[in-house]
Amino acid sequence: MGYGLLAAAIAAEVAGTTAMKYSEGFSRLWPSLITVAGYLIAFTLLAQTLKTLSVGTAYAIWAGTGTAAVAAIGMLFMGESAGLVKISGIALVIAGVVVLNLGGAH
Numbered sequence: 001m002g003y004g005l006l007a008a009a010i011a012a013e014v015a016g017t018t019a020m021k022y023s024e025g026f027s028r029l030w031p032s033l034i035t036v037a038g039y040l041i042a043f044t045l046l047a048q049t050l051k052t053l054s055v056g057t058a059y060a061i062w063a064g065t066g067t068a069a070v071a072a073i074g075m076l077f078m079g080e081s082a083g084l085v086k087i088s089g090i091a092l093v094i095a096g097v098v099v100l101n102l103g104g105a106h
Contacts, residue, residue: 001052002049002051002052002053002058003053005045005046005048005049005052006045006046006049006053006058006061006062008041008045009041009042009043009044009045009046009049009062010042010061010062010065010066010069012038012039012041012042012045013038013039013042013062013066014038014066014069014070014073015034015038016034016035016036016037016038016039016041016042017035017038017066017070018070018073019031019032019034019035019038020035021074021078023035046058046062056100057100057101060096060097060100060101061097061101063097064093064094064096064097065094065097067090067093068090068093068094071086071089071090072090
């Protein structure tokens with residue numbers, strides 16, 4: 001249950017962050033509303049997640065997965081550069097999350 005809620009929280013945060021790009025500094029109504037809704041849903045679900053998962057585990061997965069997903073979305077759909085250094089950085093973020101979880105962050 002906890003990991004399912006965490007996955008939904010990450011999806012909401014990624015959607016909110018992506019919409020923020022399109023809000024043009026909160027000057028466009030619908031992307032701005034999607035941003036606010038995404039973050040409200042994300043933090044609500046994250047709070048529920050913390051009832052069953054440790055904060056270290058949940059936050060490592062939340063931050064790492066969210067960062068990697070937003071970076072990938074930027075490269076795939078928003079025309080951001082996709083160089084070796086950036087892709088390596090994403091791989092290191094993912095590796096860091098895995099190491100934290102294997103190292104007993106539970």
